[in-house]
Amino acid sequence: MRAERFTGRVAVVTGGASPIGFGIAARLADEGATLVLGDVDTDRLRTAAVELASDRQGRIRTVSGDLSERADAERLIATAAETAGRLDILVNCAGGGVILPTPEHTEDTVRATIDRNLWTTLHCTLAVLPIMSGAGYGRIVNIGAESVRNGLYRHAVYNAAKGGVHAFATGLAREYAERGITVNTVAPAWISTPEADARIVAAPEAERRDMAEFFAQIRSTIPMGRPGTVAEVAAAVAFVAAEEASYVTGQTISVNGGSSML
Numbered sequence: 001m002r003a004e005r006f007t008g009r010v011a012v013v014t015g016g017a018s019p020i021g022f023g024i025a026a027r028l029a030d031e032g033a034t035l036v037l038g039d040v041d042t043d044r045l046r047t048a049a050v051e052l053a054s055d056r057q058g059r060i061r062t063v064s065g066d067l068s069e070r071a072d073a074e075r076l077i078a079t080a081a082e083t084a085g086r087l088d089i090l091v092n093c094a095g096g097g098v099i100l101p102t103p104e105h106t107e108d109t110v111r112a113t114i115d116r117n118l119w120t121t122l123h124c125t126l127a128v129l130p131i132m133s134g135a136g137y138g139r140i141v142n143i144g145a146e147s148v149r150n151g152l153y154r155h156a157v158y159n160a161a162k163g164g165v166h167a168f169a170t171g172l173a174r175e176y177a178e179r180g181i182t183v184n185t186v187a188p189a190w191i192s193t194p195e196a197d198a199r200i201v202a203a204p205e206a207e208r209r210d211m212a213e214f215f216a217q218i219r220s221t222i223p224m225g226r227p228g229t230v231a232e233v234a235a236a237v238a239f240v241a242a243e244e245a246s247y248v249t250g251q252t253i254s255v256n257g258g259s260s261m262l
């Protein structure tokens with residue numbers, strides 16, 4: 001039986017329709033949090049909320065929208081604060097890579113990568129700061145990426161976006177250090193999700209061979225020799241999102257199987 005570290009707390013999880021976002025939401029809800037999930041994928045968001053709500057009466061709400069747009073991000077944060085009456089935790093999990101060798105990127109794929117990962121984080125964070133400042137309490141947790149540190153194959157453009165997410169957290173942590181608000185980044189390495197596995201199985205033969213080679217490269221960067229799990233990421237997020245992590249700010253917590261060791 002887990003301690004209920006989040007009873008009475010309200011958390012927004014962006015990217016709530018994604019496997020990792022869903023896992024984080026479930027972990028926070030299991031420990032008592034009221035949740036507001038945001039995502040651009042309305043159908044998957046609804047499915048996630050139904051699944052989460054089945055035994056957590058009235059504690060899951062959703063707001064769909066493109067969080068790289070300021071108005072949509074502000075609507076998510078305002079809805080959460082108004083309907084739940086407070087907002088204690090923001091997990092910036094919306095993102096996802098367009099993972100390609102750099103010369104294969106176009107201006108559109110670069111912009112999409114930065115929109116999904118960096119602008120969603122910037123807009124949601126800027127919208128939540130006045131609320132957390134007013135309350136004198138807040139936990140902001142960004143989902144970054146280990147590839148920023150280990151320079152993973154095909155990840156340069158993704159790293160440009162996630163690197164901005166990591167850097168934003170450090171600067172903000174300093175600015176808000178005396179206001180009861182902590183800002184940290186949880187940086188997963190390769191996380192196995194059923195959705196990603198299914199995409200590989202469904203891919204054409206040549207693509208599957210390419211992916212197999214790519215994943216072998218990734219595996220070679222991880223001393224534990226295996227992908228991480230969503231639950232392992234969610235556990236790290238729950239730690240920095242909790243009140244007891246009050247002296248941890250500006251940190252990047254790697255969930256990486258030893259892929260980098262600093």
Ligand SMILES: NC(=O)c1ccc[n+]([C@@H]2O[C@H](COP(=O)([O-])OP(=O)(O)OC[C@H]3O[C@@H](n4cnc5c(N)ncnc54)[C@H](O)[C@@H]3O)[C@@H](O)[C@H]2O)c1
Nearest residue numbers: 015018019020039040066067068093094095096116190191
């Ligand atoms: N899976 C991994 O190995 C891994 C590793 C490191 C970091 N991450 C990060 O973890 C997070 C979750 O990834 P995942 O693998 O579970 O699935 P994913 O990459 O599909 O998740 C991204 C989610 O963000 C949402 N999203 C994207 N752009 C958005 C926008 N503009 N507005 C609102 N929502 C938007 C998507 O709809 C999706 O639900 C992402 O930030 C991803 O970059 C994943």
